[in-house]
Amino acid sequence: MRTFNKSKKLDNVCYDIRGPILEQAQKMEDEGHRILKLNIGNPAPFGFEAPDDILKDVIHHLPKSQGYSESKGIYPARVAVMQYYQQQQIKNVSVNDIYIGNGVSELIVMAMQALLDDGDEVLLPSPDYPLWTASVSLSSGHPVHYQCDENSGWEPDIDDIRSKITVNTKALVLINPNNPTGAVYSKALLLQIIELAREHGLMVFSDEIYDKILYDGAQHQCIAALADDIFFITLGGLSKNYRIAGFRAGWLVVSGQKALGSNYIDGLNMLSSMRMCANVPSQHAIQTALGGYQSINDLIADGGRLKQQRDLATTLLNEIDGLECVAPKGAMYCFVKVDAQKFNITSDEQMIMDLLRSEKVLLVHGKAFNLTDGCYFRLVFLPHIDVLRPAIERIANFFKHYRQA
Numbered sequence: 001m002r003t004f005n006k007s008k009k010l011d012n013v014c015y016d017i018r019g020p021i022l023e024q025a026q027k028m029e030d031e032g033h034r035i036l037k038l039n040i041g042n043p044a045p046f047g048f049e050a051p052d053d054i055l056k057d058v059i060h061h062l063p064k065s066q067g068y069s070e071s072k073g074i075y076p077a078r079v080a081v082m083q084y085y086q087q088q089q090i091k092n093v094s095v096n097d098i099y100i101g102n103g104v105s106e107l108i109v110m111a112m113q114a115l116l117d118d119g120d121e122v123l124l125p126s127p128d129y130p131l132w133t134a135s136v137s138l139s140s141g142h143p144v145h146y147q148c149d150e151n152s153g154w155e156p157d158i159d160d161i162r163s164k165i166t167v168n169t170k171a172l173v174l175i176n177p178n179n180p181t182g183a184v185y186s187k188a189l190l191l192q193i194i195e196l197a198r199e200h201g202l203m204v205f206s207d208e209i210y211d212k213i214l215y216d217g218a219q220h221q222c223i224a225a226l227a228d229d230i231f232f233i234t235l236g237g238l239s240k241n242y243r244i245a246g247f248r249a250g251w252l253v254v255s256g257q258k259a260l261g262s263n264y265i266d267g268l269n270m271l272s273s274m275r276m277c278a279n280v281p282s283q284h285a286i287q288t289a290l291g292g293y294q295s296i297n298d299l300i301a302d303g304g305r306l307k308q309q310r311d312l313a314t315t316l317l318n319e320i321d322g323l324e325c326v327a328p329k330g331a332m333y334c335f336v337k338v339d340a341q342k343f344n345i346t347s348d349e350q351m352i353m354d355l356l357r358s359e360k361v362l363l364v365h366g367k368a369f370n371l372t373d374g375c376y377f378r379l380v381f382l383p384h385i386d387v388l389r390p391a392i393e394r395i396a397n398f399f400k401h402y403r404q405a
């Protein structure tokens with residue numbers, strides 16, 4: 001009998017955030033256990049509501065959103081995105097340089113599919129948001145990971161990047177602010193990256209989906225505003241800053257030395273047309289979101305809900321013997337180092353599975369973020385303090401008794 005296997009293209013593709021540990025959690029829920037899920041950066045289920053104006057705008061436009069839009073997206077949304085980046089001082093950007101997608105996720109896959117041929121190398125951060133690595137592999141490229149240094153606030157290690165550039169390296173990816181580490185990159189570091197890109201003829205992708213979620217006075221710098229002679233792709237969206245991940249609204253912006261990428265842009269245009277267009281009702285949210293009151297600022301200010309949760313999570317995790325966490329300057333995650341020797345840990349995945357089984361708390365293990373060394377986990381600090389505190393107490397309780405066999 002003929003069987004149907006997944007394609008060979010998927011052999012090297014790994015996306016563990018929604019992998020086997022999540023399946024186990026779902027099984028336990030089916031058996032009646034209540035699991036505290038601190039694994040996915042999805043604000044709405046934790047009571048972070050979208051600004052009302054956005055919802056009203058989408059509802060208002062719903063009856064008129066029944067047809068396909070232009071494949072790059074509706075005009076007002078693209079103008080709003082263009083202006084957003086013009087305000088950040090990207091000079092060479094027009095409405096034609098904006099592509100609206102069903103979330104940044106769709107655009108990441110599209111951006112890699114348009115670029116890569118067999119064996120082309122892309123430099124990616126380790127740890128990374130794993131969709132980037134998965135998309136490079138899916139597009140028959142070769143992901144090459146550069147180290148981010150925990151001892152300098154998880155900033156990319158420039159020497160490591162330099163040492164990994166080969167004749168096959170086409171592009172470098174930045175995630176700033178970073179998922180999973182919460183690092184926010186300094187202008188000085190971004191200028192060094194630009195220098196490398198210039199020297200080696202690299203294209204730069206910058207995923208800036210968390211650019212408004214900043215703590216302790218951290219400032220976000222859009223790298224594409226820092227040079228005109230590099231070919232840049234900047235990505236952003238509404239899922240995090242505006243708490244509407246379910247709407248699936250994101251954008252991709254082409255800027256800088258576009259002449260270098262004119263053929264690549266033809267490829268992007270083709271892929272964009274092939275998927276017809278992004279979800280039209282959600283595109284109507286973009287102009288209102290970017291132009292309206294930025295309620296995210298209330299959440300991240302001193303005394304704001306997200307800031308309080310970030311402070312509490314960082315403090316409580318650092319109080320646990322054997323755990324250490326660099327305070328995140330952005331985004332919504334704590335990335336925590338576990339003393340593997342102390343707990344005799346050989347597999348961080350097994351550690352997270354053991355935690356789930358014994359304490360009913362769901363986290364994501366460090367290796368899921370393409371980290372090869374050390375033992376880490378990522379915790380999402382989106383739950384209210386009255387849920388977050390007991391969840392971290394359960395984690396503390398787990399490590400009090402834990403020793404891996």
Ligand code: PLP
Nearest residue numbers: 103104105129179209237239250
């Ligand atoms: N990029 C990063 C760094 C993310 O953390 C996420 C989601 O967690 C995405 C992209 C995908 O976002 P979207 O909901 O726009 O597809």
